[in-house]
Amino acid sequence: MTRAFNFSAGPATLPEPVLKQAAAEMLDWHGSGQSVMEMSHRGKDFMGIRNQAEADLRELLAIPANYKVLFLQGGATLQFEMIPINLLRGKPAADYVYTGVWAGKAIREARPFCQVKVIASSEDRNFSYAPPQSSWKPNQDAAYVHYTANETIGGVEYHWIPDTGNVPLVCDMSSNILSKPVDVSKYGLIYAGAQKNIGPAGLAIVIVRDDLIGHAVPTPPTMLDYKIHADHDSMFNTPPTYGIYIAGLVFQWLKQQGGLAVMEQKNIEKAKLLYGFLDQSRFFRNLVKKQDRSRMNIPFTLKDEALNEEFLKQARARGLQQLKGHSSVGGMRASIYNAMPLAGVKTLVNYMQEFEARFGK
């Protein structure tokens, strides 16, 4: 068996020890005679798995006691809709920051539910930066302020937390959650699809401050009401049990690595290696403003776009997979989440050096 270095933006590479443990336990979890997939979600074994996963996530992110952790289905996309349904609290409008494809989707899905006010945007320079807070034009009567902590396609990341005063800050953290420590108390709500830094697709995690729960619009679909899920510890209906189990294994792996401060250093080192190469290259380049560059998703282009297919083909031959950029922006993209080892980035940079030496005349 040969494991590839998988640069997919999501679903994405997972830690090899997690996959090994999942394979070893597939037919018989801890002597139970069952796969986790086969366990009743209300039984003692699965409840233990679920509770340990939540406890580990709370420890990793130092989540304050007045925040609920919800394990939901429907991905970040369903959250785009659940957020206005639950957080408007009778107000007519919400503030959004527009920084690319994913912020745009959040905005589009919110429009049927409220007046969306775009208070800052990076559209003027092709979504290549994070608008500084000094440029934001917030509304005092906004129900909340929504922003996208990391644009997976554009490769733009906030390396600071916005200050929105008393207006709850809502953050799509899908593609950089758990990549560094974060002060949860600055947020009203954090959400993330699991399929990048957490686990398999089909699980979404919502971290929400107590006082924001219980204010949904009248008679929402029950499954779209945070209060229902919070009141039932995310067991109102059968949760995605296997996804929660894998996420729990990832949380344990993160703790074994030393926690999020250690992960942040590793992620800085990996990103520095690739950006450092890109910045001295005369063939490859990344156009994101330096201070706003993502540590998770690094888009880059070749000077000669006609060589794109050749670049991808030779990469695959070396076990470097899923480097093709998103169709909406073209070029290449290397997603280097927590589970991508430094060795993967080194192998990629070595390959890019050789490719440039051969084709970059």
Add this chain to the structure above:
Amino acid sequence: MTRAFNFSAGPATLPEPVLKQAAAEMLDWHGSGQSVMEMSHRGKDFMGIRNQAEADLRELLAIPANYKVLFLQGGATLQFEMIPINLLRGKPAADYVYTGVWAGKAIREARPFCQVKVIASSEDRNFSYAPPQSSWKPNQDAAYVHYTANETIGGVEYHWIPDTGNVPLVCDMSSNILSKPVDVSKYGLIYAGAQKNIGPAGLAIVIVRDDLIGHAVPTPPTMLDYKIHADHDSMFNTPPTYGIYIAGLVFQWLKQQGGLAVMEQKNIEKAKLLYGFLDQSRFFRNLVKKQDRSRMNIPFTLKDEALNEEFLKQARARGLQQLKGHSSVGGMRASIYNAMPLAGVKTLVNYMQEFEARFGK
């Protein structure tokens, strides 16, 4: 490793060959160097897995070409809400048949969206039978008629398909789908949570006739609109990829068994063995009307309820797990889905015989 006989109602036992294959492929699917969990959902490998799963399901159930197959999240519970949101088509009311806990949940979730008319019920005899069609009082102007093909908790199953004329028939088939051949063309819509006869929790399958798609209420949450999912081949957002993969392996296993006609014979044989024992026992009994008994979920009680804990304890010691009945009805329940081998039912019956001989004086 010792595998238990797992009688859980769901999540439930899966075919051992499926779990073995999933374990063997966990780190490297077919030489791709990746787990299925790590694959981009839009890549060639996963698209192949998804398309094969749909093709196999279509073959198993002989699904006509004018029906769409959707792979969704949120379980059957979200369908309780999506059905009225999508199928009312401007009509104010829908007909429901009330046969137990699950039909009751479908009714409760539909009430905020339409006038629910209960056209038949088995509440009069503690939900111990399926109301015969002659007792139904349908409304000609109903948007659809909803029924629950198998009550997982009550152990009541329809062994016939209702005839609702031109009014679309909608069926919650969560706990008996794929247990026998079914004439899909009699239905407007069939839905099922995966965690019983299909695969892991977190995946729901919807089989819906073309002409019923595209009539959702104005501006529904996008994720609750069948048309969005149908137009995007269930890839509007990242689908629960690993669940779809496991479901696909289950479909292949079902084909290897000989298809649904063969599965039906096996399921009849297993059910006959257990009901046959129950009916001659003076200690155990099942109270469901004989012609409406479920082949999938068989609830039973002990004459002396004080022995319940002892029965469960000794069962566990023999590797017979999850026999405790649902808390709302008490007693015991043996769920014997497709993946429960005949040997499991034999072992259970042998144990029950011994238990009765010892305690049933």
